[in-house]
Amino acid sequence: xxxxxxxxxxxxFKDKTKGGSWSYVLPKDWWFVGSGSTSPVGGKKSKYxxxxxxxxxxxxxxxxxxxxxxxxKKLKAKGVIKLYKIRQSYLP
Numbered sequence: 001x002x003x004x005x006x007x008x009x010x011x012x013f014k015d016k017t018k019g020g021s022w023s024y025v026l027p028k029d030w031w032f033v034g035s036g037s038t039s040p041v042g043g044k045k046s047k048y049x050x051x052x053x054x055x056x057x058x059x060x061x062x063x064x065x066x067x068x069x070x071x072x073k074k075l076k077a078k079g080v081i082k083l084y085k086i087r088q089s090y091l092p
Contacts (some may be wrong), residue, residue, distance in 0.1 A: 005061045009068055010038060010048030011075075011084035020080045024071065027064050030056030048085060061088075 013019055024032060033053040038046045056064060065086055072084040 003058050004055055005058050005088065006033070007054045007056075007061065007065060007068065008087045008090055009052045009054075009072060009084060010050070010087065011052075011072065011081045012047065012049045014079050014082040016049075020075070022071075022075070026054065027056070027060050027067060030054055030060065030064050048083070051090075 026032070031054065033055050035050065035052040038048055038051050054064065054068070065088075068086055072081065072086070075081045076084065
């Protein structure tokens with residue numbers, strides 16, 4: 001849609017055997033599009049092994065990036081993930 005932007009969060013779990021799950025309370029008019037692996041099946045693992053995608057209005061993209069940054073900082077502090085990166089395109 002015109003005027004809409006995407007945000008990608010790339011991350012790697014600290015302990016792959018435990019993984020993790022969570023839910024978001026995203027800013028108004030933003031939604032979770034989906035998630036997946038960044039590595040091909042049977043291929044070399046990438047630094048950021050997982051990704052999540054979000055979409056919403058251009059006007060609140062910066063606020064949403066800040067929300068996601070704080071959210072993933074907390075996951076990192078709790079030891080759920082070991083690293084993450086937020087991008088506005090699919091280029092980790």
